[in-house]
Amino acid sequence: xxxxxxxxxxxxxxxxxxxxxxxxxxxxxxxxxxxxxxxxxxxxxxxxxxxxxxxxxxxxxxxxxxxxxxxxxxxxxxxxxxxxxxxxxxxxxxxxxxxxxxxxxxxxxxxxxxxxxxxxxxxxxxxxxxxxxxxxxxxxxxxxxxxxxxxxxxxxxxxxxxxxxxxxxxxxxxxxxxxxxxxxxxxxxxxxxxxxxxxxxxxxxxxxxxxxxxxxxxxxxxxxxxxxxxxxxxxxxxx
Numbered sequence: 001x002x003x004x005x006x007x008x009x010x011x012x013x014x015x016x017x018x019x020x021x022x023x024x025x026x027x028x029x030x031x032x033x034x035x036x037x038x039x040x041x042x043x044x045x046x047x048x049x050x051x052x053x054x055x056x057x058x059x060x061x062x063x064x065x066x067x068x069x070x071x072x073x074x075x076x077x078x079x080x081x082x083x084x085x086x087x088x089x090x091x092x093x094x095x096x097x098x099x100x101x102x103x104x105x106x107x108x109x110x111x112x113x114x115x116x117x118x119x120x121x122x123x124x125x126x127x128x129x130x131x132x133x134x135x136x137x138x139x140x141x142x143x144x145x146x147x148x149x150x151x152x153x154x155x156x157x158x159x160x161x162x163x164x165x166x167x168x169x170x171x172x173x174x175x176x177x178x179x180x181x182x183x184x185x186x187x188x189x190x191x192x193x194x195x196x197x198x199x200x201x202x203x204x205x206x207x208x209x210x211x212x213x214x215x216x217x218x219x220x221x222x223x224x225x226x227x228x229x230x231x232x233x234x235x236x237x238x239x
Contacts, residue, residue, distance in 0.1 A: 002215050003186075003201050004224045005235055009141040011189050011226040012041035015130065018185060020044045020126045023060050029127050032063045033086075034172070035078030036132035038187040050090055054089035057096035062086075063118075065131065066100055066141040066172035069158075071104035076166050079103075107169035111158035114171060118155050129181035129220075133188050137196050137211035138163060140178075141170035146211045152176050186213070189228040198234030201225055 007016050007200045017148060019042065022029050025099060029179045033039065047173045050057065067078040074080065079100040087098060099117055103124050143163025151157045155177040188197055194222035200213040207218050227235075 002030065002223070003168055004222075005232070006224060006226050007229055007232045007235075008226060009228065011187050011228055012038050013045055014226050015185060015187055016044040016045035016049060018128060018183075020049055020055075022183075023055065023057060025127065027059070029060045030063065030123055030125065031060065032065050032126050032129040032181065033078075033082050034065055034130040034187070035067070035081060036187070036211050039130055039132060040081055040085050042084060042130070044089075047086045047089040051093055055089070055094065056155060057094040060096040060119070061121075061123075062096055062098045063126070064099070064169055065129065065177075067101040067103050067229065069103040069105075069107040069110060069169040069171060070168065070193075072100065073112050074103075087202070096098065101171045102172060107158035107160055107171055109156075111156045111171045115154055115156040118177070124180070125182065126181040129178060129184045129214065131186045131213075133182060133186055133193060133196050133213045134164060134194050135192065136164055137185070137200050137212040137213050139216065141172035142175070142212040144212060148172055148174065149209050149212050155180075167172065175215060175219045178216060182222060184216055184220040184223045186216075186223070186225045186227075188225065188231045191230040191233070193227070193231040194233045197227060197231055199226070202234050 068076045072079050141159045148157045148159050151174045201210050207214050
């Protein structure tokens with residue numbers, strides 16, 4: 001298992017720069033966004049830079065790695081956060097293509113629809129896929145002890161029971177979808193993430209379904225952890 005660990009002062013800012021770099025590449029750019037507080041900050045910094053530099057995102061497609069089975073205006077919606085932090089601030093400047101998960105349809109139908117959307121889009125890879133990590137070691141909506149972590153035949157799976165709050169059904173990328181990413185970036189900051197990072201990426205960590213984040217490097221070749229010193233307390237600096 002190989003994860004490049006970068007301990008930085010501001011993980012969100014470094015992530016925003018990676019997003020900008022991906023958008024500057026030739027051709028159509030495919031970026032998978034994440035929910036959570038640090039990804040939200042990265043979205044805001046990215047949007048501010050796009051506006052300042054007057055960058056066109058016409059060749060950029062955004063996906064979302066997981067969402068709650070709720071409508072886009074629900075406070076628990078990851079898409080709602082992305083819309084407010086990234087899409088709306090740029091609405092008068094540039095309009096990237098955004099494929100949201102239609103959680104209001106229910107977790108099963110929404111998962112089937114997003115699966116078909118991915119397959120029909122013809123996307124062969126994602127240039128950048130962003131992930132968070134929960135205190136239990138989950139990532140996306142792949143929770144310890146839940147069947148979704150073992151799904152390999154689908155790109156998207158419905159998750160009828162979440163492993164932590166908010167306890168609402170979810171829709172999530174599977175590890176099979178993660179394997180399509182050229183670069184996977186975990187974002188984590190603060191002392192509250194230290195134990196989960198140590199269990200998933202510390203010197204004694206091994207791939208373990210009980211710590212879903214530890215499985216990402218078994219399917220993705222290029223994985224980076226962007227974290228701050230507080231969250232990295234139990235990690236070695238070398239990967």
